[in-house]
């Protein structure tokens with residue numbers, strides 16, 4: 050059952066969780082050396098940049114309006130010192146800018162390295178997630194997580210994180226400098242802090258929720274977009290364009306609304322900080338010029354208003370960075386949630402390698418349900434001898450595909466045991482099991498790339514000879530060779546340049562090339578014309594010789610010659626035997642077969 054249809058939000062308002070940030074720091078820890086150098090450069094740049102108000106203060110108080118006439122510099126030298134001060138201020142600015150540039154280049158690289166690591170981990174995990182995970186989620190939402198959310202994180206890692214730290218460093222140094230120059234006026238600046246904190250707390254809360262809504266709505270929109278692209282042909286066939294445009298419109302409007310709301314919260318941040326900053330600076334003048342008359346020099350007041358303006362700057366930047374931060378934490382939540390998604394079908398802790406498969410298969414009292422409580426198979430038992438070819442037939446939805454899926458352990462059983470030779474398949478590694486199985490799924494998937502790549506998908510080192518042999522077994526070699534680029538012909542994802550039958554034959558050849566110990570063909574020939582199928586049958590007989598094979602087919606002529614035919618219905622196998630035996634029995638198989646022969 051789909052857990053998240055395109056118009057259902059994923060998670061509503063999860064609380065802000067600092068653990069997500071901590072966890073992203075685990076990724077950052079790998080690059081601690083480079084981060085440390087960046088931080089040192091930032092600190093140095095910040096200190097050097099903050100020297101300029103001191104130099105200005107010194108120039109005003111000693112060379113422009115000397116406070117202490119007795120020890121003042123000779124008037125002739127004043128101009129020289131003022132010019133020197135100007136040069137010093139310029140030098141400070143240049144050095145701090147150079148440091149900032151170096152730091153920025155270093156951190157951009159670190160940020161991208163971190164994002165690369167997250168992307169890699171996520172993809173590796175994603176590949177291990179079971180069929181169950183993909184069955185129950187719109188693929189567009191999974192795509193959104195991987196693309197959009199990681200891009201947003203990329204923004205945080207390259208700019209957000211370092212700027213955040215940098216602004217904190219700035220803040221600390223500005224505070225130190227302020228207290229160093231005049232602690233009373235420094236306290237005036239600090240008096241604005243509680244007001245600022247109150248405003249931020251109120252805005253921040255609303256802002257966080259608003260950004261979560263944005264990512265939900267964007268995820269919904271993407272899920273629908275993905276579904277629409279994949280299903281575009283059906284939409285056009287049923288002339289659903291108008292209705293679909295309406296659905297898209299609704300989703301896009303919801304997205305726009307959530308975005309506008311989030312932005313309006315963010316837009317509150319800057320003006321609020323600005324107002325606090327201006328009021329505080331005005332107070333410095335009032336307190337410095339009136340309240341502390343004669344106790345502070347004019348140079349000190351100028352230096353302090355400069356520091357005060359600078360003090361609010363990092364705070365303003367920090368509150369702006371909060372946007373990126375809040376947004377990114379919401380995204381981190383989703384990404385880590387996916388990374389934490391349990392791999393329900395995984396190697397047991399004490400899993401061993403599956404020895405080379407001989408081919409005996411045993412289903413022992415197998416019960417299975419996709420959704421808890423709705424059993425698809427109940428107490429199913431059967432044994433297949435090595436080398437035997439078994440056909441699974443029966444009505445649509447009876448559980449034929451399910452049986453073969455269980456054989457490769459794509460799902461966990463609800464009860465019972467599946468054994469291949471002497472091994473319980475839940476106790477061997479998935480890789481050692483699946484790499485010996487050749488499964489051709491009901492919907493043959495073609496990857497983008499060349500036909501050759503597609504056929505060698507499960508055996509990358511397959512020789513041209515092996516590929517050609519496989520194609521000639523399934524009878525598609527002539528077609529492929531007639532193409533201008535032959536085996537190097539590029540096909541699109543899902544094989545949109547190929548006919549359904551051609552796709553099946555290529556998928557068939559792919560299964561053959563992997564030289565499996567157990568062959569599973571699920572409706573492998575349903576889209577192939579009768580002539581090609583008859584031709585294919587010879588190749589298939591050759592292929593199945595000495596190999597345990599499971600063949601699922603609705604077209605019963607294909608499976609007549611199988612060693613055994615099992616009729617699947619009623620959550621189990623109701624009839625089994627050779628074609629002749631089952632025909633003689635005149636049961637369900639007989640009815641199905643005669644219905645087709647008419």
Ligand SMILES: Nc1ncnc2c1ncn2[C@@H]1O[C@H](COP(=O)(O)OP(=O)(O)OP(=O)(O)O)[C@@H](O)[C@H]1O
Pocket residue numbers: 050184419420425443444445446447448449450451452491
């Ligand atoms: N991923 C899934 N999640 C939940 N239920 C499923 C899932 N896949 C299949 N089912 C259900 O399990 C039952 C058996 O499905 P299965 O695909 O094994 O049938 P089948 O015999 O292969 O049918 P067909 O001949 O149409 O291919 C069906 O009723 C189907 O609705």
Ligand SMILES: [Mg+2]
Pocket residue numbers: 449450451491571
């Ligand atoms: Mg099926």
